[in-house]
Amino acid sequence: MSAPTIRIAPSLLAADFARLADSVAACEGAGADVLHVDVMDGHFVPNLTIGPPVVAAVRPHTRLPLDCHLMVMEPERLIPAFAEAGADWISVHVEVCPHLHRALTLIRRLGKRAGIVLNPTTPLTYAYEAIPYCDFVLLMSVNPGFGGQEFIPGVIRRIEQLRDFLERARVALDIEVDGGIHAGNVAEVVRAGATVIVSGSGLFRGDIAANIREFRRLITAALASPRPASS
Numbered sequence: 154m155s156a157p158t159i160r161i162a163p164s165l166l167a168a169d170f171a172r173l174a175d176s177v178a179a180c181e182g183a184g185a186d187v188l189h190v191d192v193m194d195g196h197f198v199p200n201l202t203i204g205p206p207v208v209a210a211v212r213p214h215t216r217l218p219l220d221c222h223l224m225v226m227e228p229e230r231l232i233p234a235f236a237e238a239g240a241d242w243i244s245v246h247v248e249v250c251p252h253l254h255r256a257l258t259l260i261r262r263l264g265k266r267a268g269i270v271l272n273p274t275t276p277l278t279y280a281y282e283a284i285p286y287c288d289f290v291l292l293m294s295v296n297p298g299f300g301g302q303e304f305i306p307g308v309i310r311r312i313e314q315l316r317d318f319l320e321r322a323r324v325a326l327d328i329e330v331d332g333g334i335h336a337g338n339v340a341e342v343v344r345a346g347a348t349v350i351v352s353g354s355g356l357f358r359g360d361i362a363a364n365i366r367e368f369r370r371l372i373t374a375a376l377a378s379p380r381p382a383s384s
C-alpha cells in the first residue's frame with residue numbers, strides 16, 4: 154500500500170489571540186496543511202474560546218482549510234453558523250450529539266467535511282456506526298478543554314484499532330489525533346495510523362517553521378519504517 158498523506162494541523166488555541174492574522178500567516182508560510190480551530194462553550198468543556206465571528210475574521214487571511222472542532226453542547230445548533238463563517242471541516246463530539254446522522258448529513262449538505270470526535274474513553278464503536286456518514290474521525294488524546302496537556306498513552310492502541318477497522322472495511326477515512334502531540338511522540342502517532350496531526354504547544358512553542366520541518370522529518374522517517382503488526 155502507498156504511504157498515506159499526512160496533514161499537519163496547528164491548533165490556533167496555542168497562538169497569540171491578539172495577533173491571530175499573523176499566526177495564521179506564520180502557519181501557512183511554515184507549510185501547515187490545515188488550521189485547527191478549537192471551539193469551546195464553557196459547558197461541555199470548562200474553557201470558553203472561539204465562536205463564528207472569529208472564524209469569519211480569520212477566513213480572509215488564509216487559503217488553508219479551517220478545521221472547526223466543536224467542543225460544545227448541542228453542536229447541531231451551531232453547524233450552520235460555522236459553515237457560514239467559513240469553516241471547511243466541522244467535527245462534533247459523539248458524547249453530546251445524539252442525532253449524529255442528522256448532524257453529519259447537515260455538515261455535508263452545507264458542502265463541508267464532516268467529522269466525529271471521541272473523547273479518550275468513549276467506545277470506538279460510536280465511530281464504527283457513523284463511518285458511512287463522515288469524512289474523518291478525530292480521536293482525542295487528552296481530555297478536551299485545554300492546550301498543553303500530556304498525551305494519554307492508551308490512545309495509541311485506539312488509533313491502531315480504528316485503523317485496522319477501516320482497513321478491514323476498505324474505507325479511506327482520515328484519522329485525526331488531537332492533544333499532547335510533540336516531536337517526541339509524533340512518529341508513534343503516525344505509525345499507529347493517524348493521518349491528521351493536530352498540535353498546539355508542540356508547534357507554537359519556539360519557531361513554528363522549524364517545528365513543522367521537524368515534524369515532517371519525523372513523519373517521513375516513521376512512514377519509512379515498518380508498521381506495527383495488526384492484532
Ligand code: DX5
Pocket residue numbers: 164166167189191222295296297298299300301302331332333334351352353354355
Ligand atoms: C484540546 C484541544 C486541542 C489543543 C491541543 O481540548 O482540542 O486542539 O489545542 O493543544 P496541545 O497540542 O497543546 O495539546
Ligand code: ZN
Pocket residue numbers: 164189190191222331351
Ligand atoms: Zn482540538
